[in-house]
Amino acid sequence: MSDIPVFDAVSRDPAAATAAAPRWREGVRRLTRALWFRRLTVLVVLALGWELAARWQDNPILLPSFLEAFAAFREASLNEGLLAAAVASLAVLVKGYVAAIVIATVIVAFAVANGFVRDALQTVAAMLSPLPAIALLPLALLWFGLGQASLLFVLINAVVWPFALAALQGFEGVPETHRLVGRNYGLTGPAYVRQILIPSALPALISGMRVGWAFAWRTLIAAELVFGVSSSSGGLGWFIFRARNELYTDRVFAGLATVILIGLLVEAVAFRGLESATVRRWGMLR
């Protein structure tokens, strides 16, 4: 009985004396630990550095200031077709991406069923992985001409192989117990694939889709830098290239910023959201 008040006195005393200060400090500590705060800090520092460097350099054709670039971004979005260019790029991207995922799924289905196809897939993927997909663009132009077909060709090449490899690994990594549980309930064929294999391989599938998306986006922008004339509005890459030709350097920055923003948005919203709704919630991914 007697030692309980002693403990209380010890613990309460310092807390009462400095009650106000730690609460304030605790708030700051929590703030500086938050991811969004850290990211925001980095962005603000970068923007400040950029603004200062541009003012010191004082040559808007080489390096427009942050504020100029931001104004150009607003202006280009509203009047110069930056948004239309982004939409055009995304439309091609989605077309190529979906086609690539479908093609890869068919290949992987055969690879899972047949050992020879599996080794063939791994060989081809290993051959093509050190080759940037954009390096196929000259060939694609030769075969398919200046047009969307060439863009789609390099795009699909950029996505199919990494996604197929990731999916194959995912399916092969499905634990034996999951397979046995599914078979125990008499699941076979499509029902077995849909109810056991796909959910069990989902972490690998999402990660493959994410890698494929990153490759696709970079490859598309790079390809559009070379040519974007085919479609009426061109794409983001073409917007950047044209702005640079006309020495609208602030618009070049606006275009680059758009590329980054869309990339981050898809990553943070689509993929991150998909993950937290599925594999993270299920404890399959930490």
Place this chain on the structure above:
Amino acid sequence: MLAPATETAHQVKPATPLFEARGLTLDYATERGPVRAVDAVDFTLAKGERLVLLGPSGCGKSSILKAAAGFIAPSAGTLTLRGRPITGPGPDRIVVFQEFDQLLPWKTVLDNVAFPLIATRRKKKDEAREIAAGALRRVGLERVLHSYPHTLSGGMKQRAAIARALAASPDVLLMDEPFAALDALTRLQMQRDLLDIARETGLTLLFVTHDIDEAVLIGTRLHLLSAHPGRTITTLDVSAFDMRDLGTAAFETVSRRVHAALFDKATAD
């Protein structure tokens, strides 16, 4: 052993055994040709009986269970359920595995338990969920119905797996060392609960273990196997023993007899 009259009645006059293995022989393909895992094993399982396959590692007890589940095909002999030969896996023989990941991580505990009923289209979703909730209540998991398996302890996962098997109400429940990966205290509690459930529901159980005490506790009959390849040593009626007999002299005697039967055979080989 002095078995209750009902238990012996099953064994004396097995009119049509629910489940039967005749001359069951299992081979595994390896790089140096087939290796025999199980050699000409016979056993029968009457309704409501709990047969424990007991033996050292390498005696093929898990292989027998896999064959009973229909995951592997015998190279000789037959397995029959209600007189019909087993040709593949099916929900009339639900397996409880040793591995904790037998619960599908993308389903809640409730959906995991309802899954066999829905997957086999035997029940509508709502009805399956109701049955599943009942089974989970039976194993004491009513508080985690909507949790995902990764938030459960090992013992709770095995409980959920047992509930899943109960909900599917199979003809034979197959258990492959379900408590082997649990700590001693949890294991004891699980054994106690499994026995209670078995008594209440009268389930027919084929149970695999290497733990002699567990075998004597759980089983109404033991089927002892020798290793490399698995052959029948003997069978033993242990239906008289349950949790209350743990640590009594009679229990110790039987344990020692089983140990001797397994051990002597192993050294004689």
